[in-house]
Amino acid sequence: MIKSFYLTTPIYYVNDAPHIGHAYTTVAGDVLTRWHRQKGESVWFLTGTDEHGQKVMRTAEANNAAPQAWVDKLVQDAWKPNWAHLNIANDDFIRTTEKRHTERVQKFLQSLKDSGHIYAGKYEGPYCVGCEEFKLPGDLIEIDGAKCCPIHSKPIELVNENNWFFKLSDFVEPLLAHYKNNPDACQPESARNEVVSFLEGGVSDLSISRSTFDWGIPVPWDTDQVVYVWFDALLNYATAVGLTDAPDSEGGKKFAQTWPADVHLVGKDILRFHAVIWPAMLMAAGLAVPKKVFAHGWLLVGGEKMSKSKLTGIAPKDITDHFGVDAFRYYFLRAIPFGTDGSFSWEDMSARYTSELANDFGNLASRSAAMVEKYCAG
Numbered sequence: 001m002i003k004s005f006y007l008t009t010p011i012y013y014v015n016d017a018p019h020i021g022h023a024y025t026t027v028a029g030d031v032l033t034r035w036h037r038q039k040g041e042s043v044w045f046l047t048g049t050d051e052h053g054q055k056v057m058r059t060a061e062a063n064n065a066a067p068q069a070w071v072d073k074l075v076q077d078a079w080k081p082n083w084a085h086l087n088i089a090n091d092d093f094i095r096t097t098e099k100r101h102t103e104r105v106q107k108f109l110q111s112l113k114d115s116g117h118i119y120a121g122k123y124e125g126p127y128c129v130g131c132e133e134f135k136l137p138g139d140l141i142e143i144d145g146a147k148c149c150p151i152h153s154k155p156i157e158l159v160n161e162n163n164w165f166f167k168l169s170d171f172v173e174p175l176l177a178h179y180k181n182n183p184d185a186c187q188p189e190s191a192r193n194e195v196v197s198f199l200e201g202g203v204s205d206l207s208i209s210r211s212t213f214d215w216g217i218p219v220p221w222d223t224d225q226v227v228y229v230w231f232d233a234l235l236n237y238a239t240a241v242g243l244t245d246a247p248d249s250e251g252g253k254k255f256a257q258t259w260p261a262d263v264h265l266v267g268k269d270i271l272r273f274h275a276v277i278w279p280a281m282l283m284a285a286g287l288a289v290p291k292k293v294f295a296h297g298w299l300l301v302g303g304e305k306m307s308k309s310k311l312t313g314i315a316p317k318d319i320t321d322h323f324g325v326d327a328f329r330y331y332f333l334r335a336i337p338f339g340t341d342g343s344f345s346w347e348d349m350s351a352r353y354t355s356e357l358a359n360d361f362g363n364l365a366s367r368s369a370a371m372v373e374k375y376c377a378g
Helices: 020-038 054-062 067-085 099-114 168-181 189-200 229-234 250-258 268-284 316-323 325-334 346-375
Strands: 005-013 043-050 092-095 118-128 141-143 146-148 157-166 222-227 263-267 293-296 299-301
Touching: 005 020, 020 043, 020 263, 020 293, 020 299, 020 316, 020 325, 043 067, 054 067, 067 092, 067 316, 092 099, 099 118, 157 222, 157 268, 168 189, 168 268, 189 268, 189 293, 222 229, 229 268, 263 268, 268 293, 316 325, 316 346, 325 346
Parallel strands: 005 043, 005 263, 043 092, 263 293
Antiparallel strands: 118 157, 141 146
16 A cells, blocks of 8 residues: 555634635645645645634624534635635545544544543633633733733633643653654754753643533533543544544545655644644554644734734735736745745735746746747747
8 A cells, every 4th residue: 555645734713714824824735735746646635624612612603603503604605615716636624523523533532531641630721712722821921911812912811620631741751752853753943943842841731621611522421521622623634534443444544545644734823732732642542643744934914923813814815816826826935935934915926926927937938939839830
């Protein structure tokens, strides 16, 4: 069996329609997988949507909709049409509300519980609903006297719950050894250094359930709680290709052909989830960890990270209606060095469109066509 080159984007929150920050990651994944296909490789390209958690639930409530109806509408009316419009050639699109995902998450979670990696405990501390992340006190900034998330600039919420915990601290040394022995497993170098520094600073066990709302996957042995949205979401990369299925089943054969993932493309703000929590989950289950996590920089507008909650998101179609899809795809991979922050401006887009596409490539195509017609009989 020939292993497929398996690349994933993050799965995106469906609290709103996609903006160009989401498109930036997805176009990059599409370009990379097209290159591997051109080399004759077997390729599997996954993207999808993250549909559970407080953030999605509250957005649905604000729009007077049930969470499932809200995510169904956004996926069908916004997310899938946007990727089709941008010529994204993904092989699969996973939704975390799908049965294939929820059942495999529960089976995986039960296996960790049975093997002693999960225990009951109490969590008390800051939580950012926008990030769906338990925050460390040192992560927070102060705005007008309130402790706030540095990404969303909004006050955090204090959570006090009896939850289930994953023994994340057991995997600090294995993770450090992994990145020491496989430096290319986390790129760019600045991202790997951040992860190693975080691990060396000491890591607490992770609360992996929530008891104060019900929009999520029920914990299989405690249905009064739902699985923490990130623990649920990270598993999509494996559930989409048959995690926990019998080896001789269709899903089991797919898992053997694709796993481990060759590249997880992620934004730098979700690096810790993918380079610390996710490989630790896999190690606990005795599974191979991804070959590479690549954390690209932020796409900035007006000096700030693209954000739906801050209303700084620009829809891809706003740009493609004026410049076209090919120019859109070209610009975001040409103008922004992959792995660093980059700024989008209409002025720069217009200037590159004229100087690089119309003048340089346009003139090349025009002269080549004229020479073919003149010297090669058309």
